[in-house]
Each structure stands twice: as C-alpha cells, then as structure tokens.
Amino acid sequence: MEAEEQGRPLRVGLVCGGPSAERGVSLNSARSVLDHIQGEDLVVSCYYIDSAMNAFAISPAQLYSNTPSDFDFKLESLAQAFHSLSDFAEHLSTNVDVVFPVIHGKFGEDGGIQALLEKANVPFVGTPSKECQCAFDKHSASLELDIQGFLTVPNFLVEKDKLAKPELEAWFQTINLCKENGKVIVKPTRAGSSIGVVVAYGVNDAAQKAEEIISEGIDDRVIVEIFLEGGTEFTAIVVDVGTANNSEPVVLLPTEIELQRSISSDTKEDTIFNYRKKYLPTRQVVYHTPPRFPAEVTDCIREGLSLLFRRLGLHDFARIDGWFLPSPVTSLPSAENSGKFGNTKYGIVLFTDINLISGMEQTSFLFQQASAVGFSHSRILRTVVQHACSRFPSLVPCKNAWTTLSKKLRSSKQAEAIHKGTSRQKVFVIFGGDTSERQVSLMSGTNVWLNLQGFDDLDVTPCLLAPANGYFSSHDQDFNDISREVWTLPYPLVLRHTTEEVHAACVEATQPERVEITSRLREQVMNELGPPLSKHDWFVGFDIAYEQPIKYSLQQWINHVKEAGAVVFIAVHGGIGEDGTIQTLLESAGVPYTGPGPIASRTCMNKVATSLAVEHLTSYGVHTIPKDVRATEEVLKSSLIDIWNELKAKLQTETVCVKPARDGCSTGVARLCCPKDLEVYTNALRRKFQRLPANCLSRAHGVIEMPVPPPESLIFEPFIETDEIIISNKLENGNARHLVWKGENDWLEITVGVVGKHGEMQSLNPSITVKERGDILSLEEKFQGGTGINLTPPPATIMSEEALQRCKRSIEVMANSLGLEGFSRIDAFVNVRNGEVLLIEVNTVPGMTPSTVLIHQALAEEPPVYPHKFFRTLLDLAFERAK
Numbered sequence: 001m002e003a004e005e006q007g008r009p010l011r012v013g014l015v016c017g018g019p020s021a022e023r024g025v026s027l028n029s030a031r032s033v034l035d036h037i038q039g040e041d042l043v044v045s046c047y048y049i050d051s052a053m054n055a056f057a058i059s060p061a062q063l064y065s066n067t068p069s070d071f072d073f074k075l076e077s078l079a080q081a082f083h084s085l086s087d088f089a090e091h092l093s094t095n096v097d098v099v100f101p102v103i104h105g106k107f108g109e110d111g112g113i114q115a116l117l118e119k120a121n122v123p124f125v126g127t128p129s130k131e132c133q134c135a136f137d138k139h140s141a142s143l144e145l146d147i148q149g150f151l152t153v154p155n156f157l158v159e160k161d162k163l164a165k166p167e168l169e170a171w172f173q174t175i176n177l178c179k180e181n182g183k184v185i186v187k188p189t190r191a192g193s194s195i196g197v198v199v200a201y202g203v204n205d206a207a208q209k210a211e212e213i214i215s216e217g218i219d220d221r222v223i224v225e226i227f228l229e230g231g232t233e234f235t236a237i238v239v240d241v242g243t244a245n246n247s248e249p250v251v252l253l254p255t256e257i258e259l260q261r262s263i264s265s266d267t268k269e270d271t272i273f274n275y276r277k278k279y280l281p282t283r284q285v286v287y288h289t290p291p292r293f294p295a296e297v298t299d300c301i302r303e304g305l306s307l308l309f310r311r312l313g314l315h316d317f318a319r320i321d322g323w324f325l326p327s328p329v330t331s332l333p334s335a336e337n338s339g340k341f342g343n344t345k346y347g348i349v350l351f352t353d354i355n356l357i358s359g360m361e362q363t364s365f366l367f368q369q370a371s372a373v374g375f376s377h378s379r380i381l382r383t384v385v386q387h388a389c390s391r392f393p394s395l396v397p398c399k400n401a402w403t404t405l406s407k408k409l410r411s412s413k414q415a416e417a418i419h420k421g422t423s424r425q426k427v428f429v430i431f432g433g434d435t436s437e438r439q440v441s442l443m444s445g446t447n448v449w450l451n452l453q454g455f456d457d458l459d460v461t462p463c464l465l466a467p468a469n470g471y472f473s474s475h476d477q478d479f480n481d482i483s484r485e486v487w488t489l490p491y492p493l494v495l496r497h498t499t500e501e502v503h504a505a506c507v508e509a510t511q512p513e514r515v516e517i518t519s520r521l522r523e524q525v526m527n528e529l530g531p532p533l534s535k536h537d538w539f540v541g542f543d544i545a546y547e548q549p550i551k552y553s554l555q556q557w558i559n560h561v562k563e564a565g566a567v568v569f570i571a572v573h574g575g576i577g578e579d580g581t582i583q584t585l586l587e588s589a590g591v592p593y594t595g596p597g598p599i600a601s602r603t604c605m606n607k608v609a610t611s612l613a614v615e616h617l618t619s620y621g622v623h624t625i626p627k628d629v630r631a632t633e634e635v636l637k638s639s640l641i642d643i644w645n646e647l648k649a650k651l652q653t654e655t656v657c658v659k660p661a662r663d664g665c666s667t668g669v670a671r672l673c674c675p676k677d678l679e680v681y682t683n684a685l686r687r688k689f690q691r692l693p694a695n696c697l698s699r700a701h702g703v704i705e706m707p708v709p710p711p712e713s714l715i716f717e718p719f720i721e722t723d724e725i726i727i728s729n730k731l732e733n734g735n736a737r738h739l740v741w742k743g744e745n746d747w748l749e750i751t752v753g754v755v756g757k758h759g760e761m762q763s764l765n766p767s768i769t770v771k772e773r774g775d776i777l778s779l780e781e782k783f784q785g786g787t788g789i790n791l792t793p794p795p796a797t798i799m800s801e802e803a804l805q806r807c808k809r810s811i812e813v814m815a816n817s818l819g820l821e822g823f824s825r826i827d828a829f830v831n832v833r834n835g836e837v838l839l840i841e842v843n844t845v846p847g848m849t850p851s852t853v854l855i856h857q858a859l860a861e862e863p864p865v866y867p868h869k870f871f872r873t874l875l876d877l878a879f880e881r882a883k
Contacts, residue, residue, distance in 0.1 A: 374542030806835030
C-alpha cells in the first residue's frame, strides 16, 4: 500500500539468448527493448540463457556485445550464474515484477520459458505456455487454423525416422503437383523465423531436403507445403488493448513484402523471404506499409488476424505472417474452401506463421507498423508491458505504483519546461550518401536519432542524403559534384533496412493515392486503438504525428538548418560525409556539427596524407606502414605480373594489402597473395562491380564491398601478419570457455575511439577485434549485429596495463596531431609487449550502429557511458565548439 501511494519503479526482467540459431537476433531485440523502456519509472534487470540452457544474470552493458559469442566466453567471470533453471525462476519471482521474454525460436516461443515462469508464479509478457506450444508448431497451428475455419496451405508432415516417400508422392498427386519437379517449401515445424526454410522441386528433392533438416538437428519434424506461386507475402502486428479478462486485439497496418528478383540466372533461392533477407541489409526486399492490396483484402487480413488472435488464445502482442494470392490456385480446391475465412473477390488470404515474440530490432516490423499509427518505440513497448501487468491481479499494486510515479515524473518535467520557458534545441541527423557504406550509415543515423529522441530538451529530425536523381542508377554514375538532395523524414519512413528503400518510401509517400490510403487506414486503426486504451489510466496517448517527407537540395537543406538554429549530427560514412565537403558547407553557413573540421576530415580521408601527417611521431610510439600509391588507370593498363613483382620488391613482402587511397572504412580493402588475386581485383574495378563475392581470392574472405565509381588511385601496403586469437568453447577436461592466443609475433589489430575538444582528445579503451573469417574485416563483421567478436579492453593475459596505457597515449598524440575533435575512430596494429602502434587509418565519421565497437568502449569506461549519454556527449561537444 505504501509503495502504491508513493509510487515506485516497475521492475522488469528482460530475458534473452536461448538455444536457437536466432540467439543473435534475440540479443539485438533485447538491446533495443532496453534502449526504449528503461527510465526513472521502470528499472530493467537483464538475463541471458546460453545455448546449453544455462541461465545468467548479466549487466545491461553486456547486452551491447555484438553477438552471443562475443560474451559467451566471458560469462563465468562477468555474470552471475544460476545453478538451474528452477533457481533462475525462483530468483525472478522475488526480484522482478514482470518478465519480458525476448527469446526467439526454441524455448522462447514454444512454451518453454512460459511453463518455467508459470510454475514459479512469475508474471510475464506474452502468451501462456499451452497456447504457445500449439501456435509455434507450424503443423499444429495449421491444423488448428483449419478447425477454426481459416483457409490453410496444404502441407505434409515428415517426422524423424518416419519418412514414407510413397505417401509424400501421393500427397503431391492429391494437390495436383508434378512429382518430378513440383515446387514446394520445406521447413522445420519448430525452428522459429525462417531458420532452415528452403525451396525444393519434386518428391525426391523435397524428401532429401526434409531429411537434411532433420539430420542437421534443426528439428525432428518438418513440413512440406506448396509454393504459393504468384502470391505476395505479408506480415502484421497484433496488439491486445482490452481489459484484464476481455481480449480486444487490434491489428496494426500490415506490411507487404516485395521480393526483388535476382538478375542472376539461378533465382531459385531468391523466391523466399529467408533469414538473411529478413535481418540483414539487402536490396532484394522492399516493404510497403500499408500493403498495395485492394482495400477489401487489407480489411480481410486485419479482421482475420483479430479473430485468429482471440481463437488461439494469444496474449499482449504477436506478429503473424501470411500470403495474398490474387489468382486461383489449383491445389486449393475452391469447392472445399468456399466456406472458409480468407476468400475475397480479389483472391484469397492465407495465414501461415505465428510469431509469439516478434523481432524487436530497431527497424523491425513491430516498430515500422506501430509508428505508422502513432506509437514511438518506447510507447508501444510500454503499452505491451503495461497490458501484460493488467492481466495479473498480483501486479495491480505494482502497476498502480508505476502509473503514479510516471505521472509524477511527467508533471515535474512539464513544470520544469514551463519554468525554463525555452523551446527545444533542434538537431538534424543526416545519413545515407551514395558510397558502399550507405547502409551502415543508415544504421548509424537511425541509432543516433533514436537515442537522442529520449532527451526532452531536443527536437531531433532524421534526414536522408541521396543522389539528386535517387538511387535507381547511382552505381553507374560518377558523383564528383555536390548535386544531392536531402529528405527530412517522418518517423515511420526511417525504419527501413536500406537507403534505397527509405528513398522509395519517400517518393511513394508523396503520391496522392498512397497518401489517401495511408491516412484512411491510419485513422481507422487509431480509432480502434484509442477508446479501449483510454480506459487504462496508464495510457497517455499517441506520440507520433502524421507527417510528410520534404525534399530539399543540399544547399536548401543547409539554409533550412541555419534558419532553424539547429546543430547537425553527421552520420554519413565515406564520400562527402568524411572528405570535408559537408563540413565546409556547414561551416560556411555557420551551422554547428559533430566531428572533426574540414581540414582534418580531408586529411584523414586520404590514407597517404594521414600517414604523412603523423610520420614525425616515431618517438611517441607511432609508426606508419610503407605505401606504394598508383593511379588506378595506370594499373588497369599495365602488366599485372610486372606490377606484382615491383610491389613485392619495393614493399619487401609476399602478400599485399590493397585499398582505395580515398574512401571510407573497409571499402575495397583486400589481401592479395598472387598475381591472379590482383587480376580478380582489377577486373572488378574495370567492370565496376559493386562487390567481390566471398572467397573469390586465393585466401578465404567474406564479401568485399567495392568502391563505385572506382577510385582515382590505389594504395598497396605490406600485409601485416597478426597473432591469431581463437575463442574456445570448452577444454577437453571440461574447464570454462577461454581465449587461445599463442603470441608468436606480438602484433594485434585494434580499433579505438577518441573523444574530446580540439587539442584535448582522450582515448577510450581499445578493442581487439577477433575476425570470424578471412584476414580482412568485412563491413558486415564491423557493424552488423550478429557478427564479430570484440575484446574491450584487451585482456590482461594478452596486453599488460603498462602497454595498454602507452598505446592509449600514442593514440591521443596521433589524434591531437591530426587536429581531430568531437569524436573519431583510429584503426591500428599494436605491439602487445610495448604498446607501440602502427597506423592503419582514421575514420572521422565512425560507425554508430547499435553493436558498434565505440559503444563497447564507452561502456568499458568507469562509470559506464550508455549509448544515449554517449551520443548526447558528442552533440554537446558540437555545441561547445560553436560557442
């Protein structure tokens, strides 16, 4: 009662990880949830379950690790382990008010964690265990949907050791599919979102792929279902806004998933929305929210999903996928299905996959669709959590206490704003561009924008920098001028995976017909959400207004920023974002901005100029790598054998590292071991390839993004051999996971952030990055959550404290000598014995994605600096410089 009167924070237990292949996505989702729900009125405790089903209490800082493998081996030393899952559940029952499970796939969505929590009487967000078991299993869910009167996709169940090929052949005949090459989808019944989903052709291929899924241990139950040729996939979020005992599901704006056909001859795998297309930036997928279906079809989808949510007993929220088929399908006999739900005059609607715990990465469908109807990330997540609390009578005091505290905090903030009498500071975050790093730039800009959104004194506008004619043919053209356009973006349009998709969404959003459809549906959904939510005293309204994107020329945009008295946060990687162009334009207009000035930016963009600028710092432990600079045109015209021999002789090396003389991080960087490698690389430049496929050079490597158009000149350097670090899972004697490092040549690659004012730059803790494949870190390994392992700071078993401190001093001397300010990232090799550094490059607009190493380094400070505070610090440095 006392807590209820005074108000206290709600204690939420965030549980992530799990045994499935989606553990990396789970980690990304949990990181996003933590970013957007934690506050003075809501305290989050973080927990992690590893692949062996061991539970740990972890610090919030650990959530920002790149991948599960990034901290799995550190768990024994950094986390509190529980003896058993029952001990873990008992801990939760006394230390949190409600659990938010963010485990995708096995154990998270199949009823496993729900049963554990139910047994311990721990309230949790989401559907109960029994209903999870039915909905998660794709075969069981299909049977239940059929019973409930919905159209379903015909399927055939294959169980371990029970495959009967004659029966499968008979099934093919039943649904009028050719047994030799009839096209089907083969997928595990209980592996979660898109894991193990493949296309098969004919009975033999389908049987073989089903057995492969079983033999690989993905699942012991597999379904074969018809491929819905000519259909369009969609997905929709359902949110329950009813009272404790009265479910009232509302379906948000569904999203149409448009798969772009590959231009390659083999397009079989391009025809399914697989795991990679769902979670990594790719131009093979375009999303349309709302879908471009006839209004009656969209209404049918929304009505059907609301019914399905109720009839399957789902709770709080879910994401449900399905298909719209505009033409009749011979394997779905109309006579049998005429009375089933899903028939429209335009075609049929089918519901296929039920996701009990929707992905919650920053640009996920949950946030795309919620923002389209007025919910910010924070508001939709808190709505889901609060609705879950309302279902548990034992949580009523906690819920009331949280509501009381929330109201107190809101009123005090309003009073403070009135007292100050000042308007909010305008901030424009610019990202995109036209370099190979533009997708990373989108991730960086989105992350910065979302983190700065949380500050009440800031008014933050996201902006896309695009070529003047859009992205449709940008890779075929040269951009030597500053002819660009900038779009100021409304909240929902930012939440995309590629810059091309954001740009297309902007163009689409200005078409009168789409504007009318979107406005009508948005109003319809908000009218369904508003009245029931208003019955809850914790609901404080929608917080995202409907806006149109606005297009400017680059110069018009700068004038607009100046008139608004705004500061610019630059998140454009490479190109005009890092070569001093944007910095010069902003400085000329008197507009404050983040990061180094034009001169330092221009110097650091040119890797040769960077080396020349620091070559006098040898006495400070700073060294540079010998370079051979050649005009690209000359290289393309010359004898490659002669060039190779000249490089080996001049650089005194057997293997060569090649990179553009002027470009951003990781673009066009490759290890060449022989003349054939040089031929492959130069051929890619000549033919203006956007990327080199994985393993096309003689040494194993990932995909190499290439500079388009080709650079004017190339740098050739000796390839620096570094010590290999391996993360070992278990020793033979059963000891804990550990690092294996032989220390044969003393050199390791590091990356380190520097932050501060001009002449006073401070080094953060360096990170040693363990490469997962090949010798050169790919863009994906550096920035995409789900890849890469970082050791921050370097373990004492590898680098002594004395060597670490000398390394940091050398980095600071280098940063100040180059005239850096605000923040930058320096990549170098370090001698772990004496701390001396060998410069690789300097990035004046470093990656700022949710899993970037700079976040790890800020969190390694004492006390830890969390992302929102880190980005605010960088913004404040820009303000100070302007003053």
